Amino acid sequence: MGKEMRNNSSMYIEKVPEGIEAGNISKNLDDDGRPKRTGTVLTASAHIITAVIGSGVLSLAWAIAQLGWVAGPAVLMAFSFITYFTSTLLADCYRAPDPITGRRNYTYMDVVRAHLGGVKVQLCGIAQYGNLVGVTIGYTITASISMVAVKRSNCFHKHGHDVKCSISNYPFMIIFATIQIVLSQIPNFHKLSWLSILAAIMSFAYSSIGLGLSIAKIAGGGHARTSLTGVTVGVDVSGSEKVWKTFQAIGDIAFAYAYSTVLVEIQDTLRSHPPENKVMKKASLMGVSTTTMFYMLCGCLGYAAFGNKAPGNFLTGFGFYEPFWLIDLANICIAVHLVGAYQVFCQPIFGFVEASCQARWPESKFITSEHSLRLPFCGAYNFNFFRLVWRTAYVIVTALFAMIFPFFNDFLGLIGAASFYPLTVYFPIEMHIAQTKIPKFSFTWIWLKILTWSCLVVSLVAAAGSIQGLAQDLKTYKPFQTLN
Template identity: 80%
Template structure:
């Protein structure tokens, strides 16, 4: 009976490339891989998880450096740039055409298909360097949130004069243990539930910060604000104003960047409808949602704290009061970063594992799947990666500030340069035409902004290194 033909087994589907998938076509996509199940909802959740990071908490500080005119203007400008370039990148997922072409599974694959040459290596260096840096930074940031909970409870119980010194390191270890477990999820396609939970958490802590800011403004506790932000000679020196403004532009620009994982997110989408159409809608939903939150948190946070806005506006409401609400917000941050870590780590895992499978196709250690989808190479490699990132975070706890520099190095090529260049190549836009010129002007302008942000990050990093004391308990 098992060998008798059935209606299902006789059904043959021809792909866009004219390749017959055979009897299992209903379970496989046009590239022979298992059917993708991602939707507009899951893609939007992945994007929101990747974009609304703990960086939203620093936007009040960023607006304070730039003021009421430049601050919101920079926010909106990068919102538009991010959405526009993400639509170009979404069209590049398939090649040569955006709908019926061959799938590209990673950002490097996309660049290889459309541009080729040394640019593939440059793309991989920028993408994976940024992803590694982000995962290390998230380890640090999550531990800081957990320490904040312990400290707020300590101050609440023992008074604000108590010496509440708490180490980050046990929390980094705990975060790493959780990531080791989650990292064994075989691939990105299985992470939709985690991204949805993380997206809800990001809304929760952003809303708490926003609500407390509104309460502070309505309560008449508004601080001094101005059209140009911090005042030279009053709040900052002239050089501090310049460097902080550069850093603020960098904070805002990199708060939007999710290009490093866009192709991997798009590769989770089911088709039809065409993946690029769904991804554009998901990008619009994700970027619009985050922009609304960014403007509200940044502007209302600035209205509440004025030119003295703290780097993390959740820490500025009294001294960890109301303590229970701040505790809940920090729990939400930690849970969000648990999910965000996986969104950024999965492309690294996939890149290394695909490379090893191609290099050693006969190796059972690398390729064999055992009971409960356990693969020994995946188990060892992903566990090792999480442990190494945790160790780096523990040895260099200021590494989070280094992310500004990593972001500066990756923002321009990944969010702007490659999407524009691939669109020009894919659409065969004539050189020196009007469209070619304005795309190039946009690209060059973003390069200048990226260099300015990098300069501000380097200055801030140099300041951090001078004060560095390894393994110091906060």
């Protein structure tokens, strides 16, 4: 694997057309000889919102309930600032050595290689791709839960709220995987903008429904018990449960913002002018600001509506039963959003594996040959047999893991703890220090290091909470159990 990663820098070097060598860049090609990028602030913001606002936004009421009115919003704002700040540092590293005129780096690993090098490149690859694989498995589970929630909502409406309404998730995981097999044939991020925009609209839709239902519940009366410090020891939880759930809540909020695993790939879709780093910073500001607004509203209004008894997800955990059709609509929006989010997170994996194989077996027609297929109403479509087989196999394997380990979402907190610190904080800060040559022990160097170590502590705390939660699930785990 190390050899593959070291060779990665060359696998993205394409033959430069003669017109470019002569200084006459074709109007259809960028400065690196690749097809001209067309991404804008709008498309990049849509990618970011799709990646950041997952269905986890609806679990923030639970997170605020564990932390309370003071610490909850404070933690949300703190991680909002940290995520935006480090994303601006990472945006400047896309080109090296100069952030505007330097050579492009197409993946996060390429960026780390250009600025830091050494064993850090391999560590970056392990953290990034491990996180991406875990997220795609988790999204398969989460999407199936939302699909099941539609049927359960109708069941509760028809038979009453006390009926169990047990429904298997497995058929819905198969449906989700089938859709992903088709969408995975989209060649790369450059062709994914329409799906991200649709997914971003869906995220706004179900977040707004959750907000509206929370406001209606608050306005309808019935005081929900809340407090400045969250769930009460001795009333809602024991002392040890309070500590573990606080750790888990901090971790949930921290990882809810992370999109650094796909930031470089998103930036690589942007057109050259204005400079990509400036556009990416604007997109990050729009994406993170929008996300923070929805997180704050959903978290705080959800806590006000449900108090210390806030469910993990008030649309799939049935904090609400009526109006059932609106709950159905919200869960359909969640499922559609996760269809797009899955693609945003798996495209970097597809690109890495395909580029690695093309570099290792450049003579293989199966791997390198593109074939044209004319589709009704869609025009010509280029497909590759290796891409078809490998991507289909990946989706099937992730679906099988989701079926075998239905509690895999609990692993995501642990995977997130392992990747949040290096990918969102450590590497962007270290690359910024190297790029701008900040002197050791200067004021800027010291406070950047303080930020780095503080976030390491948060990651370790969140990892501890995730491990404790995972241990609890393993005690009651039964293979092929049905999720409800």
